Amino acid sequence: MALQITYFGHSCFGVVAGGRRLLFDPFVSGNPKAAHLRAEDLQADYVLISHAHGDHLADALQVLQRTGAKLISNFEIASYYEAKGISGVEKLNFGGRIATSFGHVRMLHAQHSSQFPDGTYGGNPGAFLVESSDGNFYFAGDTALTLDLQLIPRYATVKLAFLPIGGYFTMDYNDAAIAAEFLQSEIVIGMHYDSFPPITIDHDAAQKAFADSQAKLILMPVGGTLTV
DSSP states (O other), X not given: OOOEEEEXXXXXXXXXXXXXXXXESOOOTTOGGGTTSOGGGOOOSEEEOOOOOHHHHTTHHHHHHHHOOEEEEEHHXXXXXXXXXOOSEEEEOTTOEEEOSSEEEEXXXXXXXXXXXXXXXXXXOEEEEEEXXXXXXXXXXXXXXXXXXXXXXXXXXXXXXXXXXXOTTSOBHHHHHHHHHHHTOSEEEEESOSSSGGGOOOHHHHHHHTTTSSSEEEXXXXXXXXXX
């Protein structure tokens, strides 16, 4: 069993797990690094949103309406889209764990902020621990480095982690290497980098930051797919 992962740029990923299509933080429209992609082509059975910033949900409503996907997010974000006519939402909060058709999802804390582009309060920012028959993984959202990450291996073995590495708004790649150690992960897929000038990184330096780590850093091309 294996996870099929497609990178749509920034922190937007499609993951096929347990026979279902999971779409994280849908943001293609407005991302200059994803100009060759179309939001209309994003497919999902589930949409998971970590927090309410525009660069994590710009295409969420369109995808939810078009695909009929189920939304998994915090109470405030899920309620926001429910008010716009989206049904079948899961309104989690920290520590909440639900059973799904692909496995289980637990919502965990992220050190960041959260507000919709229209000024609506977006609740507390979060991260997701996904457990499936194809493997477990952790999607960090926009978190800073935090000791809370050391708790995650108590819940599940997580060989794969999606971690922000761009700095400025989130942890950088040096902190991500430490985070990988806390998570006891073997593979880190970088996210939240290169989309805009403040988070442009030196790829070689990022790889060097992981040289002494047990984890391998993967920087996927936008539009690329891999199997883990």
